[in-house]
Amino acid sequence: xxxxxxxxxxHYVQRAIKETPLESPxxxxxxxxxxxxxxxxxxxxxxxxPLISKKGWxxxxxxxxxxxxxxxxxxxQNQAKVWSFGPGMKNFIHTFGDVPLFQFSRxxxxxxxxxxxxxxxxxxxxxxxxxxxxxK
Numbered sequence: 001x002x003x004x005x006x007x008x009x010x011h012y013v014q015r016a017i018k019e020t021p022l023e024s025p026x027x028x029x030x031x032x033x034x035x036x037x038x039x040x041x042x043x044x045x046x047x048x049x050p051l052i053s054k055k056g057w058x059x060x061x062x063x064x065x066x067x068x069x070x071x072x073x074x075x076x077q078n079q080a081k082v083w084s085f086g087p088g089m090k091n092f093i094h095t096f097g098d099v100p101l102f103q104f105s106r107x108x109x110x111x112x113x114x115x116x117x118x119x120x121x122x123x124x125x126x127x128x129x130x131x132x133x134x135x136k
Contacts, residue, residue, distance in 0.1 A: 061120075
């Protein structure tokens, strides 16, 4: 029964296609489409807005650099006095002032700093390169 219905539908579709005249576009169809494409308002086009602005990236970089400085340099007792917020905090900071969290050699520190700088340079270069490439 299903096969009979399918044959009826196919017969109906074939008859409808034969009876329908072939439509052709007007002679100036392409010109009209191109005129509409060129007339579209460029302000409606998608404008790239970064999620994090340049000021935001500078703030993130400053925070990371500050944290990196404190981790690498360690804290001395003089710095502990500056950062103390009360007698309990003062003793807590002194315990970390005596034992540095990380100890890196000078070469390791230099390599890490230079690698970080090179990564940031590479990121900015890639962003500029890709922006120029996709503007064309």
